[in-house]
Amino acid sequence: MLLVTGQAETLEFSSTQHWEVRSPSVVLQIPDHIRLTSGNPERHWKLPPVNRREVFRRDNHTCQYCGSTKHLTLDHVIPRSKGGTHTWDNVVAACEKCNSSKGDRLLHETGMVLQTKPKAPMHPALAKLSEGIAFAEQFWKEQHPVDP
Ligand SMILES: [Zn+2]
Structure with a gap:
């Protein structure tokens, strides 16, 4: 997702194999490493203060x-x-x-229960990445339906 939206660039391709994600209009080669594009303000993201x-x-x-x-x-x-x-x-x-x-x-x-376990907020790029992984998994399932 970061690559498609131009927020990251390919650092290197694995020499032996790489992943491909295909959609009707795009074939995306997934590199081993990506780097967030320079000038992206999210590079300077810091954990927000607890307030x-x-x-x-x-x-x-x-x-x-x-x-x-x-x-x-x-x-x-x-x-x-x-x-x-x-x-x-x-x-x-x-x-x-x-x-x-x-x-x-x-x-x-x-006897009170927390609805969610508190944790530090995620880096915005990581949050996008996990959305991307969910997207890719959904895409994979649609392309590879489980045999009945
Ligand atoms: Zn309450």
């Missing part, structure tokens, strides 16, 4: 416990008082209600 704006964005402005989109706060999954860190894998969006009912306790003490 309300970025965490709410990652969590789709949704409480990670009950799904509410109202009165959001930041919650430390492992409370800071228990050694929890202010990092992407320990901070989630939580509504005031869930945050206060969870209080200063660990998750297993509350």
Whole structure:
């Protein structure tokens, strides 16, 4: 996908074999290595800081416990008082209600469940790459239907 959209260039082709992705109009040869094209602002992408704006964005402005989109706060999954860190894998969006009912306790003490495991946001190019892989897998399945 990065190659097709001109955001990356081929670094080298494997000498023995390479992958090809075919569509009716395009045959794309997949190299072993690609390099993001120079001047691409995403090259300078840095992990965003852990703050309300970025965490709410990652969590789709949704409480990670009950799904509410109202009165959001930041919650430390492992409370800071228990050694929890202010990092992407320990901070989630939580509504005031869930945050206060969870209080200063660990998750297993509350019976509350996280809807998704918190992790750092993906580099935009990597996110596109994983979309590309999903696209290629779907394409492959359509071309190679499983025998009944
Ligand atoms: Zn909630």
